[in-house]
Amino acid sequence: MTAVDPLRPVERRSAEARALEALRDAIVSGGLAQGSRITEIDLSNRLDVSRATVRSALHTLAAEGLVIQTPYAGWAVLSLGPDDVWELLTLRASLEGLAGRLAAERHADSERPRLEAAMDDLRAACMNGTPDEVAEADFRLHETIVALAGHGRLSEHYRRLRTQVRLHINAGDALVFDKSEIIGQHEPIVRAVLARDAALAGSLSEQHNLTEGQLLLDRVEADFAMSGA
Incomplete structure (x- = not known):
């Protein structure tokens, strides 16, 4: 050997x-x-x-x-203002909703450990990691689902947005006091993809972005109102 x-x-x-x-x-x-x-x-x-x-x-x-x-x-x-947050949350909901559906439909059995590992990394980060490690693991999980969709143009658009998406995730995760909630937000998406339930995976991915993105948008709008911006 x-x-x-x-x-x-x-x-x-x-x-x-x-x-x-x-x-x-x-x-x-x-x-x-x-x-x-x-x-x-x-x-x-x-x-x-x-x-x-x-x-x-x-x-x-x-x-x-x-x-x-x-x-x-x-x-x-860059300072994420209300318009920036709204555009990113709606765009992510669209792109990641499509990615979730396609990943459930198209992923190969050999790719399942990759998604499971990404979810494990997020769990570990939420339990013991720094806020930046949590956000990084969060982003990597979403990036993995996009990759499993097997859609070249979708992956390319996501790649162009990756740094802004990472900033968006970092800001959103910072609002979650109990990081175990972040685990609970993502586990159903991963289960749906692994179960090859395309409709559910797509719906959950889209709704996750709309719900959590709206919380961030509400916070940013409140901050801007207080600052008089």
Whole structure:
């Protein structure tokens, strides 16, 4: 039997790729607060990279919808307003409702452990993980269901939205005090997919997004009303 080499090849990534990942993670996790102003010089100092590297990363994040560049005002982290939350919740309900139905219809038996593992990861994160780990596991479960749908164009649209969806999930999960509720929100969806009940899987996936998204929308609308925005 061939011995397994304990050393893996060293990952070679450019400074831009590392800066992009660091900034994206900081935004999605809330390390860089929504709406906060950010400057190229401050970020370049904190990341120990050139301003050109930071600028390139910021333009990529702008294309992903995570940062906004305003003429004469500079860069700011996206702040999810009521319109943003409403658009994301309705779009997710549509895309993930379709994904749930197709995943139930089309997933191969060999793919079932992948979905079960994603659900196990979410349970573990909800029981013992940090808020960011919970949101990451939540997102990975939804991403897995989309992948099991076997629909290339659906997967591509979801991929383009992945960072905004991750931000949306992070904000929504933060409103749930008892993380076991998040487990209860997702287990019926997974069971329906594994049972190949397409109608139920699609309905549950859609309703999950509409219900939880509305709670987030209500909170954001209340915050905006209080701030006078």
